[in-house]
Structure formats: structure tokens, C-alpha cells
Amino acid sequence: MQKFQETLQKILPVNGEVMEQTQERLDDLTKPLGSLGVMECIAKKIAGITNVVKPGLPKKTCILMAGDHGVVAEGVSAYPSEVTPQMVMNFISGGAAMNVLSRHVGAELLIVDMGVGSDLPDMPLLIKKKVAYGTNNMCSGPAMSREQAVEAIENGIEVAEEVILKGAGLIGIGEMGIGNTTPSTAIISLYSGKKVEEVVGRGTGVDDERLNIKINAIKRAVEINKPDIADPIDVLSKVGGYEIAGLTGGIIACGTHRVPVVIDGFISGAAAVIAVALKTEVKDYLIASHLSEEPGHRAMLDYLGLKPMLHMNMRLGEGTGAALAMDIIDASLKILNEMATFSEAGVSEKVEEE
């Protein structure tokens, strides 16, 4: 059995009993029952994941995986592929949005080369897990081989496991890769059963002409490759990407090690779709952050059974939405840990209703 399959098998359901005990505590705090909505759900979910009724604040780590995409040759993006390594250098030097936001929420940020199209220099802050120099153009055949897809997943598992070993208790995932809304759209179109036109978007901001090129490219890729949705590795290898596969691996590792994982937008959502298609229980370990401007994101979150807490019209990726959500997750755990109960505060409870 392959390593990723062994890892998958270790994913267990979250602890419902612990979640009930956490809800009892939440219900005893000085507020009307359920009035903190999603904050209560988050606290309860993390309790169930970690097996702790009152979990403390976790060490936060964001993992940003980068990869290039052969399909860019079709003209699907408003930016050239050279922007992927350029942005990796920007992440390393701390100037990108994700650097600002992970610093803001006090999360460590790791940059991983999963399949950038060019060689990157050795740098202490860059984790090199490159499987290939970008994917092949999925319009002319599979984006990668099945072996490469598995290698990328296992590399992603390794990255996440190392981070977890170093104490990460909450992991946010994000990505960078010019062209990567195109494979992500293919993936959600396949798993939602919706037409490409219903789930496609403008990515970094393409005009109508490029949008049509993008739609046609996705349709051709699906037609030529005939991905089998009953076999998520088949889908990933034929119409996926290395950073997507790596994030799928990262998510799986979180499920195995009982670490909550915050997904970002459209591309990390596609990685989560593959992970959930591989093993349904993964759903319980996911926390949604924002609703992306990318139209297919809603279908993706529906597939994952998640609701986004942030409605910010964002469409940047990198993990920016996940980072913002981490702060709300911290706040939710503080609510659980720091609020007074009715009896502690001497506050009257609800009037009995007949």
C-alpha cells in the first residue's frame, strides 16, 4: 500500500462526546444559547478534532504551496508564468499580502515549491519539494502522471507532518501558481456535476476573450483526459496541479494527526475536494474561511459541507482568507476559555417558557 493510502486509513471520526461536553460549557456562559453562532461551532469543532473539551490557543502555521501550469500556454491567465517564481521570491522577502496577514495573526508562514516552472535558489525559508517544472498542458494530455500526483501528495503529507511535529495546532493552507484557477475549475465542475460555465471565473482578472479561452481549455482537457471522479487520484493527475496535490496531502496529514485545517479560497478548496473525495471523514477537520469572488467557490464549499465566515470579495489566494480566519478561530477558543458562566457572574438565566 502506498504511504498516502496508509495515512488516509488513519483518519478517524472526530470525538462527538467531547463536542457535547464543549457545547455544555458554551451553553453555561453568560450569553443567550447559541448567540455566538459560528464562533461556538468553531470552538466545538476544534474540541472534537483535538479530543480536548477546552482546547487552548494553538500554534498557528500557514503552508503556501507553489506550482506552475502547462495550460497557461493556452492563454488562460492575465499574468505570465514567470510571475509564479517572482511571487515566491516576494513571499521569501516578506512583501506579499500573505506575509502581511500571517504576521498579523501571529502565524508562521512556510513556502513550498511543489512544481514551480523554474529553478529557485536555495534559501532557508523555502522548502523544496518540486515534483516537476510545472504540469503538462492538460489540453493535450494528463497534467502529470499518476505517480507524480502521488509523489506530490506524499510530499505535502511530509511538509505538514514536519510542521505538526514542531507543534503546529492549527494549519492554514494557501497557494500561488499562475493559471491554477483553471485546473481547480475543472475539478469542481467534475465533482459538483455543474457545467464549466457555471463554475468558471476570471481568476486574476481576465477579460471576456480570455474567459472563453479558459472555458474551452477546461472542456477540452476533460474531454481528452476523461477523468474518473470515482478515482480522485485520476482526476488530480489529469486535470490538477502540483500545488493542489501537495495541499491535498497537507489536508490528509491534518486529518491523521487531529489538527484542524483552515482552507482558503478556490484552489485550496479544490485540494480539499480531492481530499474529501478520497476520504469523507476529512470534512470534519476542515474549517472554511472566506467566500471567494470566484463563482465556483460556493459549489466547492457546498460539496465540502462548509459555510464561509468571511464575505470579503477576495480572490487573491496565497492563504490570505485562511490567515484572516485564524484570528477569529483564536477568538472563538478564547470565548470558550475566558468567558464567565451564569453562576460565576451572578446573572439570571432565561425565564422558563411554558
Next chain:
Amino acid sequence: MQKFQETLQKILPVNGEVMEQTQERLDDLTKPLGSLGVMECIAKKIAGITNVVKPGLPKKTCILMAGDHGVVAEGVSAYPSEVTPQMVMNFISGGAAMNVLSRHVGAELLIVDMGVGSDLPDMPLLIKKKVAYGTNNMCSGPAMSREQAVEAIENGIEVAEEVILKGAGLIGIGEMGIGNTTPSTAIISLYSGKKVEEVVGRGTGVDDERLNIKINAIKRAVEINKPDIADPIDVLSKVGGYEIAGLTGGIIACGTHRVPVVIDGFISGAAAVIAVALKTEVKDYLIASHLSEEPGHRAMLDYLGLKPMLHMNMRLGEGTGAALAMDIIDASLKILNEMATFSEAGVSEKVEEE
């Protein structure tokens, strides 16, 4: 002229030129144009309010105003009025949700007695601005006199002005007052033109029977008092509350002193509706935080021309949603200040489209 009218007259439009310069800076940062959505809008809005192209991080203060409501005698709430002073004591001792969340975001929290139904002890952390021991039951006549409404507004102006004098650059507003969704529903029903049934909700969590009592109470209050929406002080005095009036004053002061003000949920929204009805320009100083579970909140935000960034199914009030949003506001300003530009980072810009 009354003090609050003088204050109102000083509210000027925000600086559109500064906002344009801020947008130019945002467009030069290493991300696709507009891809940070609401974060960019927030940074730009604060630039326009404060007259600074790259505003730094503001000192944050949350103002929580408390008041009681005579209409509770009708049976509109699931909690007794004694919970209002009990919760004030809980705020003072630091055990309520709002204490946890304002600490979390690094905001100072001020508690103001605007019209709590009982005497509260002298305490360093409590600001006493009580106008009366709760409102009168609005089902039998005006909730307060016109003079009392003006006094409450002016007390609210004083509180906010003192805070601004001490350096607050971002103010969040919240409230506590058993029964206060009832007057807030009356206010939004009047200003949105929607039926009470369309904008009423369960507040702290009433059952169907109490919900009907609440609907009938609001209808009777409007019928008996005939509030004139062309005269917001008339509306406020007849179907408002002291904490609502105080928050209206606080919002007005923010407009005068060019300080952005974050509104919380349904009750602080009602205060904002009154402030905007008094002077339309106030809208430009408001930042919406979350979308409350209270069904009328959507109509309120529509009236204010605002969109909520947080969808958390919260219905607690106190300023909890405003506090959470303050962290995202800080993050938005950091984006403006700390991100690299395309030229600084050596990242290629968008491909020219024909």
C-alpha cells in the same frame, strides 16, 4: 441651536481625492487589481475619513452603552430586565463575551450606563450618563420625552468626544439592554417601510408565543405614538431607547471628528439608522461588521448602504461583531502599509490585453 445639532452640522464629506491616491497605492501592490476586495475598500474608506493616504494603525476603543426598556413589561423578552444591570457588572469584572473579544483585538472597552433601570455602584470602569431608569413602556405612550432623547444623544457625543480626545482612532459600538431588539425593530420597520413581521426576530431567543407578543407590542407602539420618520428625534423618543440614543450621539461625534466607527449588530444598527436619517453624510464614516441572525439587520444595512464582512450567525450584541471586525480593519491597514509594490518586488505586471 442644540449642541447635537451644532455637532451634526460639522460633519463634512470624506476626502475623495485622498481616497483616489490610496487606491493608486493599492493598485501598485503585488496582487491582481482589486483582489483583496473589502480589505481594499476599508483601507480606502479610512483614508478618506482621516484625510491620510497611508493611515497608520489606529488606537481602538469600544463603547458599550446599556439601557433598560419599559416595553419588557409586555413580555417581549426571554430574560428579565434585572439581567441588564447584572450584565453591566459582568462587563465591569471582565467575564462577558465582549470583554474577551475586545481584549483579543487590543481595544479598550468602555461601559456606559445610559439608562439602566436600577442604580449601579460607583466603579472606575463605569461611565455614568444615566438619563432615566429605563424607558417608559412605548405601548402606552412615548418611550421618553424629546428632551430626554436629546440629552441621551448629547451624553453619547460627550462620551465619544472624550475617547477621541484620548486618542481613539477607531471606535466600535455595542450595547446591552434586555428588550432592546423591540425598539430597534420598530425603528427599522419605520425607515425601511417594511412590515414589522418582515423585520422582527427572536432577539435573545423567544418562542413563537413571545414573538407574537413582540410583533403586537411594536405595532401598538407605532399606532399609539405615530412617530414621524421625517423627524428622527421624534422616532427615537417615541420608540427608541437610551442606549440607542447614546450610540446615535457617539456615531455623530465620530463623523464630526473624522473617526471611523464600526457598527455591531441590530441595535447599534438602529442607532446608525437614526444618525443617518439626521445627516446622510454619516454613512461615509460607518464600517459594517457582521450580519446578525436578527432578520431585520439586512434591511438595516441596506438602508445604511453597507455590506457586512462577517457572516457568523451571531445575535449577541455587546459590540462582539464590531470587535471581531476591528482585527480585519487593522489587517487592511497593514496591507496598505506593509505590502511590496510590483517594482519593489520585481514582479511582472498583468499582460496587456488587446
